[in-house]
Amino acid sequence: MMLMRGNAACPGCPIPRELDALLEVTGEKTVLVVPASCSTVIMGDSRGMPSRVPVVHSAFAASPAIASGLKSALEARGEKATVVVWAGDGGTGDIGFASLSGAAERNEDILYVCYDNEAYMNTGIQRSGLTPFGAWTTTTPSGKREWKKPVPQLIAEHGVPYVATASIAYLFDYQAKVRKAKDITGFRYIHLLSPCPPGWRHDSSLTVEVAKLAVETGIWPLYEIERGKFRLTSISKTLTDKKKRKPVTEYLKLQGRFANLTQEQIKEIQDEVDRMWDEFSKLEG
Amino acid sequence: MMLMRGNAACPGCPIPRELDALLEVTGEKTVLVVPASCSTVIMGDSRGMPSRVPVVHSAFAASPAIASGLKSALEARGEKATVVVWAGDGGTGDIGFASLSGAAERNEDILYVCYDNEAYMNTGIQRSGLTPFGAWTTTTPSGKREWKKPVPQLIAEHGVPYVATASIAYLFDYQAKVRKAKDITGFRYIHLLSPCPPGWRHDSSLTVEVAKLAVETGIWPLYEIERGKFRLTSISKTLTDKKKRKPVTEYLKLQGRFANLTQEQIKEIQDEVDRMWDEFSKLEG
Amino acid sequence: MIKVPAEVPLARPALGSAGRTGTWRVLKPVIHYDKCTRCRLCFFYCVENTIDLEKNLYPRIDYDYCKGCGVCAQVCPTAAIEMVKEVK
């Protein structure tokens, strides 16, 4: 157990497990860089932290840069270690996006993991650029009007050596990707969809179920892009056939944040998912 | 003449003409938002400015946001006007990238023009994320090691209604794109390759020639992406056939910044250009 | 290396950094071992890492810290875990 019990995550929050699964692979010689987010709180306080590896707390927009510096210094002293940024979607795709893009462009030798709970959760569920279309948040009381910012694709466009998506419901796939990423030099990016019971308005017991449905409906495809080569992974490999995918409603209906979607909006979402998979078919084929 | 003579641009700098050509199309009811850059200096000082339309000077990273606010306020008062950000590559793709990406994600109703001289010129030729591979700058004394950040593609990935590239050497193409962009609502992005005699180390008389060769060699493809649809424009339409493209050396050899490229590096650049055009063929085909 | 003085803001690893979070429970997961097939799914998916595996590979819940979220019960393929109301 690299992340200890009794931390401040909400009941049903997947973050502790996601972190533990990561650290299981990257091991003791890992430095976690954690920007302002729910994970800041989960990392305890001046009286104690759950992590067994060094944690560098970071200002909201600063983690890719802090990680760049850490890695440079560790390298200068000949220390082999994995520097991991562990950041939420807001820190990743909004305020920290320039810093992230800069680190990607410089091909910094760090592993960046975005755990994406699709809103600013630590401040109480506000919209981020990665909040999905239609979702309720406190700053989109009648649902977000824009589409989710496609961060993994954007990072891939930077030409970095490794980009992947992952899900807590597919732990082995996730850990396999971390393992692969660990051994690559340069900028590596893993984007992890991370359900949030209070923010997504689902029962705390449904965390894994919701994460699974995201994949099964095709809303959250599992893939990796290794040196430019796109590849669907795990169960997603079987989902290019639309019939194999569950309808998106199965995913949406479990979550209070989507309760007020209209039928049209649901159709828009379904169409968008189908369009995306059509592209995947082309990329794979 | 919307941009008046006798401004502070270097001899041979295309910026005044680029701006004038833009304003010719967008007209009097244009607000220019200009972040820190050579254009700041070109816009004169407290004793006078060359522009005949309002100019809002902006902090380096702030222009997409300032433009968002300006447009919102103009709209609130019922004023129809085009709000144009006129920003360098550094302001666009480095420090301002989060702000730009945010505005694109929100689909702000502004026209963003990046005039790309491929380095921080105002501070004296330092590398930016958009400096091309191999180019000398004062901060990459032996040539930049990373590739140019593909900003137009990145913005297109945001799903905005209009993205285009342009060149001072193809004025009608450029102005046609501005015209099209002017009439679209939402976030519009034009990326204009803008030679810089002192920064690229070419004779001031060669500005247009260099810009033209960038297009003719295929290094700078002219295209537009309208609501997701990619289309090559102007002369670039004819260049998918590799034989029609001039070798990249024709472009590189005119510029002192590429003087120290090795043969291998030149080949790498040629290969990269060819690879890019293969993709265009697919997109177009 | 310089010994960093205690006056610099640092935290050290600690079990229960947020206290005995077992007290947060409303519902308590109870494993009915008779139904348990030792598939370990509960162990893998317990989001709080509060399930240990015994030597014999049966899962055991650490009630000091289990927050009672119910994920384990939800993922258990044999419904061997029951969520019962905490008696307080």
Place this chain on the structure above:
Amino acid sequence: MIKVPAEVPLARPALGSAGRTGTWRVLKPVIHYDKCTRCRLCFFYCVENTIDLEKNLYPRIDYDYCKGCGVCAQVCPTAAIEMVKEVK
């Protein structure tokens, strides 16, 4: 609307905001009208907007501001523009 006081940092439009930039010239573009075909390329490409078109569509250079970059000479298809040394 409030009249904005002069104490707020603003600039107004002005010709020659950087001074008479014609004085910057080292080389001076001289149009040999005999060779000129009125194609207007110089007019389009003069990066400084310092070429005007006469009524008869012949280009005329505004030497007060022309910086002598030589772009016009470079783009002229008939080599009608010559760059000559400034006499100062």
Place this chain on the structure above:
Amino acid sequence: MIEISLKGRGGQGVVTAGELLTKAVIMEGKFAQSIPFFGGERRGAPVSSEVRVSDKPIPLHRRVYNPDVVTVFDTTLIEIVNPLEGIKEDGVLIINSDNPKKHWKNTYYVNATDIARNLGLVVAGWSVVNTAMLGALVKVTGIADPELLEKAVMEEFPGKLGELNAKAIHLGSKEVKALD
């Protein structure tokens, strides 16, 4: 001035309770102040809220250290957070319990969990006991007009939910008992 400390857990509506009480007092034309626990609220984790009630404006903004009334929504908290710390000599303790212990000389109790459950005031497995507890609190201390409290509740939760909560206040107030 009366100072009240409300102790409960995330999900029990502790902060809302403080605010409802404050609203009711202010509706009456008096002064009140509700200071919530400052921190990330996690379902099940200890939460507190403090209330001041007075006939005069309240200049204070520090936390409550010596409450006149301590209201505990969940008795398991008594071991964890020591809610009686600083309670005034003649202070009153009100607990939610069906099986009360005499934690303090002036202890009152009400089975708010049952009241909430019977009314269907349950969210995600949590009985939302705050209004029943408020009913008890108002009954024991008389610091707010029960009718205004009901009004405040109806404003906060329009419709059916408001009615149920108003009922909870009513029942809480009816069922609260001194422990001796």
Place this chain on the structure above:
Amino acid sequence: MIEISLKGRGGQGVVTAGELLTKAVIMEGKFAQSIPFFGGERRGAPVSSEVRVSDKPIPLHRRVYNPDVVTVFDTTLIEIVNPLEGIKEDGVLIINSDNPKKHWKNTYYVNATDIARNLGLVVAGWSVVNTAMLGALVKVTGIADPELLEKAVMEEFPGKLGELNAKAIHLGSKEVKALD
């Protein structure tokens, strides 16, 4: 202390001239300071640089207002920037000209453009006249050791270019004349 003002255009090497002079003086064990024009340098646009030379440390950091020596690299500037403003009563003006006018009572002149052109010191159409002007300046004022100036030049421009510039100093110093 002697204060010198160098006026020229972007591309003529004005700032470098100030720095070369400063280096030479410092090599000699004396004190000097070179303050460039603060702003974006555009080819052809007016540029200036100011130099102080002294036997003692120089505490000043303000600009030079009353130069002892004004050196003008391009006479067209005389109308544009009024380089003689503030020149000391007994100050000296040195201009680059083949056709000098008496702009000031103590005027010296040298055809630095020709010197540079003849030596091939031309960059992008610009004759780089700075070293020839420095030669003249040192000759007229004696404020620096010409040999050290040459050394400074050779350090700044290693190899062939250094030699040409050293020659330019030499020629500038040889050809400078008083105008009377």
Place this chain on the structure above:
Amino acid sequence: MQRTSTRNIVKAMVGNHAVAYAVMQAKPQVLAVYPITPQTTMLEKLSEYVDSGKLKARMIRVESEHSAMASIYGAALAGARVFTATASQGLLYMTEMIYWAGGQRVPIVAAVATRAIASPWSILDDHQDFVSKRDAIWIQMMAENVQEAYDLTLQAFRISENPNVLLPVMMGFDGFILTHTMERVEVLPDDVVDSFLPPREFNLIDFSDPVGIGPVATPDDYIFFRHQAQKAMERAKAVIDQVGREFEELAGRGYGSTECYLCDDAEYLVVSMGAWTGDARVAVDRVREKGIRAGLLKIRAFRPFPKEVVRNVVRKARGVMVLDRAVSYGSGGVLGIEVKSASYGLDVPIHDVIGGLGGKDVRPMHVEKALEDLAVGALEEERWLL
């Protein structure tokens, strides 16, 4: 402290909602607020107002605070009344744009829910963020309670847009201690607010008279603009007091740069700013009961700093203690420095009492003790309430 006008409407509101309510009544056209604790519930309330149409404005959902300030700056140039709110890291993150707006003299209102600055993290209250902007050419006012937060928000728009001022205004109020505390608030009826705050008349984007806004300034112009800004600050003092008086006529609550409590005969003076002023007031009462003639000077306007008033009040005391919730490390308490500087030349001893950093609760008894020590000469030059 609080008087009542019959037309006022009594409500119970937490600070963040009271400010949001005032903003709604001020009818801005453009808002941009980025979430940060403890300000966020204000953003949420404003989002609700906008979403429901109660406030006809655009809320720009920016990706950072730098962009929040930038976007309302842009909107303000083009004539919109604008608002933002932030705290701590957010205020630091927008630093460049804060200075930018101040330097350009653009009317803007920003609320700051004061909070400690990291590292280490703290979401709790102190004033370190607020004072970090004291050079930025912003008027800065600070509220003592929820009522003042509401009142000052409305006044801020008036002061900011006054043609003799044209300066952005920052309204600080203590994070959590006011933002999340529910109190009795008397709000003005909408029509009264409308009369107090007519539509904005400031606009720089006029296509028939195009200007360049914020160009490069020559040194002469630059220092001229800055000197004018300093003069505008000086003029703002009277405007702040004047707007306070006008507000009093409408609301029955008087305002101004400072407020004195039992100053007249005070031998021992507490100087204080923000929410703990109330607690200090209680402390003053308590030590008065013990026979110590204490008084309290509340600083409501931190910029422009009411030097003259401070000096005059300090002059009459025998000893002064300044309560400071922000420190200029390597010098002293920030308010203390100001008070000493403003009172320079006097010889009344002035002590710094620093406390409340990172949410550390300060109680009247701490102030009481310090006052007692002050009276017997036992107060240190700098006391930390640890």
Place this chain on the structure above:
Amino acid sequence: MQRTSTRNIVKAMVGNHAVAYAVMQAKPQVLAVYPITPQTTMLEKLSEYVDSGKLKARMIRVESEHSAMASIYGAALAGARVFTATASQGLLYMTEMIYWAGGQRVPIVAAVATRAIASPWSILDDHQDFVSKRDAIWIQMMAENVQEAYDLTLQAFRISENPNVLLPVMMGFDGFILTHTMERVEVLPDDVVDSFLPPREFNLIDFSDPVGIGPVATPDDYIFFRHQAQKAMERAKAVIDQVGREFEELAGRGYGSTECYLCDDAEYLVVSMGAWTGDARVAVDRVREKGIRAGLLKIRAFRPFPKEVVRNVVRKARGVMVLDRAVSYGSGGVLGIEVKSASYGLDVPIHDVIGGLGGKDVRPMHVEKALEDLAVGALEEERWLL
């Protein structure tokens, strides 16, 4: 001012290159510098050193100043000696990280080529950027000339890494006026620098003793950490002077928090910081010739502010004028506020002379005139050199 040690090597360097040279000699492992006028030529020189292998370090080519400070912060945690440099907007843009590094007490050295702040734009000198960080838990020193910029850069590393200090150090030097001015500089031989500045020994990333760096702090811990920081600042005063003395032994140039010029018998005192101190010195000489007993107190360490020294020197004067190149708008000159606060209780008149904003040149005659006016009681409380 400048004395000479025989082992010194004389060079002619512009300020930016002198600082770059000192940085190269200090052997940092990680640098991150973002271009901004007037600092950029330092970055260029450092890039050259790194590219040519003269400096074995990584230069992280970040996309902004926020990331510049963030990345060297990260590197500093993991044991690297680090450096950055910036100015004006860049310093503002990294504000959050400046406070971050200060709060965490991490040894870092940053050079600030002081420059005015926009809006409106100015690339020229004043001190507004530098003083904006006076609360940020950074030691701040300012150089008078190129020599001092070199010397202080080396000293900054020593001071910062001192185990009794552990604070980041900011070395300010006037933009253009020093950055671009070439002067005589005596540099130390590399081996002497090595002995003065042994390899860094600070590291927080130890996999056998993992810690969380900058966690959420409880209020008790938060204020404790801050109190400790204030104490470290206090201790830094002695360390600054001590390092100055050690440096003197090596270089023959003495340093410390302040420097006095003809203070001993001075009736009229100029207090000044930065490059114009030299001009003020000249003014002092000139008015002395006219029979006015003037003196000059140079503030080299702005944080920690040498209160005790200032107070003692001011005490002996009959009138003081503080030269201020930065203003806290709505209050007064920033250095003036400090001097008055530090001297509180004295009754020597202290005047503010504000000038040099946005590159406005200030000449000895301005200081001379002010001194003369001071001597005859004709100097305003606040004079602007427009």
